[in-house]
Amino acid sequence: MNGSRMIGEVRVVGAGLLGASIGLGLRAIGVDVIVHDSSPVNLNLAIDYGAGRPAKDTDIPRLIVVAVPPDVTARVVAAELAAFPNAIVTDVASVKVSVLEELRATGADILRYIGSHPLAGRERGGPISARGDLFIGRPWVVTPHDDIPAAQIGVIEDLVLDLGAIPILMTAEQHDSSVALVSHLPQVVSSLLARRLLGGTESALALSGQGLRDTSRVASSSPELWVQILGANSASVVGLLREYRTDLDALIDALDAPSAPGARRAVAELLAGGNAGVARIPGKHGQDRRFSQIIVMVDDKPGELARLLTEIGDIGVNLEDLRLEHAPGVAIGFAEIAVVPEAEAGLVTELEARGWRIAEVAL
């Protein structure tokens, strides 16, 4: 990137992971960033890390980014709108309708407010975890409302583009119902699954495989943050949870009498619906393309995986995706490699010729 699209100084309020990362990203392209936080410790830490400079009485920021917890976002946005009557204000909270409604209720000058939400990695960490490149390649939803002038939307889009993210325009309502489905519902489903593990025996948990690990991974997220998110988007989330419960009830009924007429068909249709649903998730690079998967056994010692990947590079095949699995209890790993289907057969042949053991080939 050569310089910034944005002109003038940017004020960032809240020096947590997101706020400090925005500051670092903008400073890296020469933007004058003012950083503010109600905690002097956080503020000084963010300044020490290079996320911006302290505020001065003479500051006249054109753009203000509020990056505080969802619970207090509307209050802080309203205060900033009042304190800087010529600035455009955005926020980065993961819920959008409740913030806008609260602002309307307080009589804030909402024609200078445009909400936004970067879908950037994990929401944890504080300024110490901040990175200027946190947003590169990530979707960043921008939610204009009412008759917001296009020029003001453009200011937020410039911010998003300057940070390397992809701006996606939606209404606040569209945003909240979208993230309820692709983010908040998976969080709830995973947390409730993981909660069941509290009742499992040690020997049951010793049989845990990759399926359980994947399904329960996000259950380790912060309850404090998620209480705020789920509370602020409760209407959308509850709607989905009720639909989920209807399916769950149907499944429980069918499994209560698994030999009854229609029971097997009911279970099969619920599972087939899952097949069809998961196929709707866009793949790598936004495409819906399916890749072939090859599983290679790798000894668990330094350099082995690098050797494998170097040889795949020598063979001339590009990895579309890769993950490493470890078998419990032994010093061996499985590298799951995704490649375009046309490359699969040749790659397997070449790898086997070089002595690699292919554990399984599946489409």
Add this chain to the structure above:
Amino acid sequence: MNGSRMIGEVRVVGAGLLGASIGLGLRAIGVDVIVHDSSPVNLNLAIDYGAGRPAKDTDIPRLIVVAVPPDVTARVVAAELAAFPNAIVTDVASVKVSVLEELRATGADILRYIGSHPLAGRERGGPISARGDLFIGRPWVVTPHDDIPAAQIGVIEDLVLDLGAIPILMTAEQHDSSVALVSHLPQVVSSLLARRLLGGTESALALSGQGLRDTSRVASSSPELWVQILGANSASVVGLLREYRTDLDALIDALDAPSAPGARRAVAELLAGGNAGVARIPGKHGQDRRFSQIIVMVDDKPGELARLLTEIGDIGVNLEDLRLEHAPGVAIGFAEIAVVPEAEAGLVTELEARGWRIAEVAL
């Protein structure tokens, strides 16, 4: 491995992924494997792939492995017990109580039957996907019942060890309640989540991140197989689903009135229970140790990931785990690397010195 623990010929009935993989694995260590399948096509394919030889009238197998779908397992086991009155018979179905009960009901000679279940990768594929090393390092549950003599259990343990798997002794009941928790419940939870995606808009699905991908991954499993598994283990699964539904009801109630007294606390406690549950899943190599995670940005072109891993090897750090994520819509990837906590700071410094961009560091 030098030779086999087992003596004499082994008869494998069912030449799908598991049966053919067992045949290939045993043949690789010199065991005489007889392979049989009710489908002549499957049988000839498995023989062509080297999984075993056709049966002869003079065969007197000491051990028979039944590797057919769960629905027909008991019937085939009973037929094999009757046809070979001196053989010990095992099966590899993913449910164990229903098979044993059905065998008891038919009056089969169950003192020569010991159920088992290899927890080996994905259950799909047929003989073409078979691999002799499919079971290496995987848990393989063996479920003796009643007064099965220790020598007979030893025969099954030898089979498991010969195939490189780890034998775990449990009763059939313990097995079924264990896999209900760590395998069948995650499958159901994930399938019902993925089914909700059928109602999502394209723009909502465009916001899909790694959380949704992980939580819904197993939802692409075969409905045909899972109808059998869930039906055969319905009692254990329904018990867990009812407990899950109790939590879901509590969450729906709390989110229906998110500002009511106690609502936030109820949500927080459900989420915190998820934190505690997921922490019970054993980590790599059966340990419960937590690793530090480093996320490195990698250009999406051949050889880049290999270069990264080669340099990590040069730095002298062993990868505990690795996965590659792709940001939607852009030619960049994120390599998530897990290392022992003591290695983290040094590795980050070294990688940054070599020009790698670290996207985020999180514990």
